[in-house]
Amino acid sequence: MNGSMRNLALWGAASAVLAFLLLPLLIVLVFAFDASSVQIWPIHSFSLKWFAATWADEEVRGALLVSLEVAGLATLLASVLGTLAAVGMNGLSSRAVQVGAFFLTLPIALPGVLTGIAMNSFFTALEIPFTMVTLVIAHTTFCTVIIYSNVMARLRRLPPSLTEAAQDMGATPLRSFTSITLPLLGGAIVSGMLLAFALSFDEVIVSTFTAGSETTLPLWIFGAIRLGQHMPEVNVVVFVVVAVTLLPIILGQKLAASVSRER
Amino acid sequence: MTGGRKLLGHVALLLPPFGWLTVFYLGSLFILLLSAFWQVDSMSGEMIHEWTLDNFRVLVTDETYRIIAERTIGIAALVTVTDIILAWPLAYVIARKVGPRMKLFLLVLVALPLWSSMLARIYAWRLILGHDGVLNWFLRSAGLPEQSFAFTNVALWIVFTYLWLPFMLMPLISAIERIPASLLDAAGDMGATPFQTFRTVIFPLAIPGMAAGSVFTFAVTLGEYVTPMLVGGAGSEFIGNVVYSNVGVSGNIPFAAAFSMILLVVIGAYMLVARRFGAFDGA
Amino acid sequence: MKGFSALFLATCCTALVTQARAADLPASIGKGEGDLSVVAWEGYADDAWVKPFEQQTGCKVHRKYVGSSDEMVALTRMGGGKGFDVVSASGDAALRMIFGKNVQPVNISLIPAYADIMPELQEPSFNTVKGVHYGVSYEWGxxxxxxxxxxxxxxxxxxxxxxxxxxxxxxxxxxxxxxxxxxxxxxxxxxxxxxxxxxxxxxxxxxxxxxxxxxxxxxxxxxxxxxxxxxxxxxxxxxxxxxxxxxxxxxxxxxxxxxxxxxxxxxxxxGWADTWMISTHAAHPNCAYMWINHVMTPKVQAQQALSFGETPANTKACAEMDATQPGSCKQYHADASAAYFSTIKFWKxxxxxxxxxxxxxxxxxxxxxxxxxxxx
Structure with a gap:
């Protein structure tokens, strides 16, 4: 096989994989414009009527609000915890860092169903009722590692001499952190927060076990799919979510790219 | 600055995150472990706090649960391998073959599915694979025989592979990116064929990336219940489904806890292995 | 564990009954609390009768649908059973909820339609334990x-x-x-x-x-x-x-x-025979009573029967059924329910x-x- 043939095969395979990755999403997006209330391929007539219907649906708006609140609060909490973990672990022996990272990764690496029932039985045992608070606690727990790994990656590319120099010049660790380290970590924290927000915003499994009577957007979608009753609205919701989040992803990727360029 | 104060600084910084983790997460796991040794009264649903190994006895003696565990682990492994194979060409193109603008564009495309509802994307596969679905419509139009993957384990395999592919792509891309170009040039200069370069330089150096990705694909598949519920058929029960139905349907948390211990053991073991391959060595 | 269930059945019922008698049943239905959480079979909280209910009572209905009795029981127990007000339990789930103390006794004198319920369903064994009513029979099929x-x-x-x-x-x-x-x-x-x-x-x-x-x-x-x-x-x-x-x-x-x-x-x-029951921890008991009264009216009974394809418990629903869909009363045996009732092996x-x-x-x-x- 010569070079150009090999290139062709590589590009062909890559395009096929990309298509596999995107086509199902495309189908949902296209069905958002389907006028019919049952999804049958091929689509016979197109309409925007489901957009209006979805916006008018109070349950959808309520669920959206809950999701935004939970994801927002969990992301904020996780950004504090994750940054502290990364800064605190920076400079420790690589073995200690590995062990710490292992534990931080547990909530996301262990299956959601395990995290879900573990937290369910924890709150039940302590007789804490399932509310938005339990949801935020659960989401914060698995979002922390996202921030941590983003910040840690950035820290590794910072010369350690920087903070040492500041401290040698008499700055307290706190001061050297706020005036030197934190500004340098800003980009990494923000791109981590974007990822964490996305993770929380789409989470369904842990939420099922910790939500009680709260309904997040994914829980609403799960209910709708299981009942098969509001499928046109589900398609619209997904369409809007994709459209709205396109900007933060591009932003996140740009930030990540600029971080990796600076190394 | 003394070593003691420095250590104190580390401890002060690490206390909040690890305190949180210990209380809410390790605490939860501990209670889960305890409840695996309890029972539930089937009529009133009340927990009976008597120590018993009954749950584990049922798990070991009833071959049903062995079959379900084997199916779960088998499909999770298959999905991981499939994702590694599928991820390579696209990851390589993104990491090595395109300019920065195109790279950003492709990265956004890869990340896009992660930002849209996982449930809706699973549902999309029901529309695709269904008897009167999109795929059969195309097959019919092309004069090909129809498929009937809907509600089978094949459907599970396809959908899982699809769902977790981005989780394999991302770490693999950054692993390939990190390989210094000079190393590849050197290999070429020394007369290695592209395949030899791949086998001896690129692939080994990308192993941490694949290991990191596989932690996600394997562990996430292992604990799933939503996908088997929505696209699986008769004989597609996963460990997660048994756990879910014992909690959400029959209200038997102790039995669910006992079965989920198997998940914990398998994934714990897998993470230890993945750690050896550098999965947690950072981004 | 062995024998425990039997012992439990024997002791718990007596305990429950004494508890129930001692408990104060509401003497009247007060003002609505503005919300009502409903756990129900699919099709049991349809907009056709939920919307009028919301308008009449100001109780906003929050629905959660289930597909099996087990799921229904689990949902009413999750988080100590504090998350719901009313549940449409089938016979097999109803008894488990009574034993699990998840539902409270109902004062049937506050349910006017109770007098019109077919005799077989006025105090069936799955929702009435030792003369205490834990709910109102709804529909069956x-x-x-x-x-x-x-x-x-x-x-x-x-x-x-x-x-x-x-x-x-x-x-x-x-x-x-x-x-x-x-x-x-x-x-x-x-x-x-x-x-x-x-x-x-x-x-x-x-x-x-x-x-x-x-x-x-x-x-x-x-x-x-x-x-x-x-x-x-x-x-x-x-x-x-x-x-x-x-x-x-x-x-x-x-x-x-x-x-x-x-x-x-x-x-x-x-088959099933369903009962509307009220959570022990109902946060909106007045709305719960109003809901039961609403769904027991002949009109809603008929709407439910026709949309689901089942038989209403309220014997007055027959005329409403025929008015909407001529012949439907006979088709769903609402006219001669006793004979048909005995042919179905109800879930228990x-x-x-x-x-x-x-x-x-x-x-x-x-x-x-x-x-x-x-x-x-």
Whole structure:
């Protein structure tokens, strides 16, 4: 096989994989414009009527609000915890860092169903009722590692001499952190927060076990799919979510790219 | 600055995150472990706090649960391998073959599915694979025989592979990116064929990336219940489904806890292995 | 554990009853609290009667649908049972909720329509324990055999079709341990030597035979449906052509233009009798009473009966049914309910005590394990 043939095969395979990755999403997006209330391929007539219907649906708006609140609060909490973990672990022996990272990764690496029932039985045992608070606690727990790994990656590319120099010049660790380290970590924290927000915003499994009577957007979608009753609205919701989040992803990727360029 | 104060600084910084983790997460796991040794009264649903190994006895003696565990682990492994194979060409193109603008564009495309509802994307596969679905419509139009993957384990395999592919792509891309170009040039200069370069330089150096990705694909598949519920058929029960139905349907948390211990053991073991391959060595 | 259930049944009921008598039943229905959380079967909280209820009472309805009695019980127990106000429990779930103290006694003198309920359902054993009412009987109906008339031309008259290899890969049955009773009912006709007299009272050898039949059925099953809409989807997409269903799915599918037919086969049918019950921890008890009164009116009873395909408990609903859909009162046996009522084997929770005084029947946890073995 010569070079150009090999290139062709590589590009062909890559395009096929990309298509596999995107086509199902495309189908949902296209069905958002389907006028019919049952999804049958091929689509016979197109309409925007489901957009209006979805916006008018109070349950959808309520669920959206809950999701935004939970994801927002969990992301904020996780950004504090994750940054502290990364800064605190920076400079420790690589073995200690590995062990710490292992534990931080547990909530996301262990299956959601395990995290879900573990937290369910924890709150039940302590007789804490399932509310938005339990949801935020659960989401914060698995979002922390996202921030941590983003910040840690950035820290590794910072010369350690920087903070040492500041401290040698008499700055307290706190001061050297706020005036030197934190500004340098800003980009990494923000791109981590974007990822964490996305993770929380789409989470369904842990939420099922910790939500009680709260309904997040994914829980609403799960209910709708299981009942098969509001499928046109589900398609619209997904369409809007994709459209709205396109900007933060591009932003996140740009930030990540600029971080990796600076190394 | 003394070593003691420095250590104190580390401890002060690490206390909040690890305190949180210990209380809410390790605490939860501990209670889960305890409840695996309890029972539930089937009529009133009340927990009976008597120590018993009954749950584990049922798990070991009833071959049903062995079959379900084997199916779960088998499909999770298959999905991981499939994702590694599928991820390579696209990851390589993104990491090595395109300019920065195109790279950003492709990265956004890869990340896009992660930002849209996982449930809706699973549902999309029901529309695709269904008897009167999109795929059969195309097959019919092309004069090909129809498929009937809907509600089978094949459907599970396809959908899982699809769902977790981005989780394999991302770490693999950054692993390939990190390989210094000079190393590849050197290999070429020394007369290695592209395949030899791949086998001896690129692939080994990308192993941490694949290991990191596989932690996600394997562990996430292992604990799933939503996908088997929505696209699986008769004989597609996963460990997660048994756990879910014992909690959400029959209200038997102790039995669910006992079965989920198997998940914990398998994934714990897998993470230890993945750690050896550098999965947690950072981004 | 062994014997505990029996002991529990004996002691807990007396304890419960004394507790119930001591508890103050509400003497009147106060002002609505503005919200009502409903846990219900699919199709039991339809906009057709929820919207008027919200307008009349100002109680905003929050719905949670379930697909099986087990799920219903689990949902009402989750988080200490604080998350819901009313639940539409079938007979098998109702008794478990009473034993689990998840539901509270109801003052039937606050329910005017109670006097019009058919006699069999005024104080049935599944919602009335020692004279204490834990809910109000709502509607009842049979589990039916449903098939696609385009794919299966000859109308089946026996449950044997869902065990028939001729339909391999297009069969669907509920994902529900109580489905074991359907197979037991079928076996009580085809294998009388097993001696199954009540499909909910099975000894170990009888259960083994039922499980063997269901395991033979598994390879033929396309999917075990967990929710009514699962089955609707399966029939819509053509993935399933025959299966066990509720009349609700048949009605929904016919409305969507899918050619299906449903019947009660010659072996008879299992079925449900549902009760609206109020949570022990109901945060909105006034709205809960108002809801029960609303759904017990002849109009809503008729709407529910027609949309789901079942029979109302309120005997006054007949005229309303005929007014909406002429002949429907007779079609759903609302006119002569007593005779029809006795032909259905209503869902009940299996317990160790068999009806014949023996103690060798399998309880519900054994049924749940058996069902897991069937599904694998």
């Amino acid at each position: 049979p589990n039916v055999l449903m098939w696609n008339t385009k794919a299966i031309k000859d109308a089946p008259t026996s449950w044997s079709v869902i065990y028939d290899k001729a339909h391999a890969g297009v069969i669907t049955v509920p994902d529900n341990p109580i489905q074991i009773a359907d197979a037991a009912l079928y076996l009580s006709h085809t294998k009388p030597e097993l001696g199954i007299s009540d499909p909910y009272e099975l000894t170990q050898p009888q259960m083994d035979a039922v499980v063997a039949l269901l395991k033979e059925q598994r390879p033929l099953v396309k999917k075990y449906w967990a929710l009514a809409s699962d089955e609707v989807d399966l029939f819509k997409s053509g993935d399933a052509q025959v299966g066990a269903a509720w009349p609700y799915q048949a009605n929904t599918l016919r409305a969507a233009g899918v050619p299906v037919q449903d019947t009660i086969p010659s072996e008879g049918a299992t 929770t299996p317990v160790k005590q068999c009806g014949n005084g023996q103690n060798n029947c399998l309880d519900y946890s054994a049924w749940q394990r058996a069902w897991q073995q069937v599904k694998q």
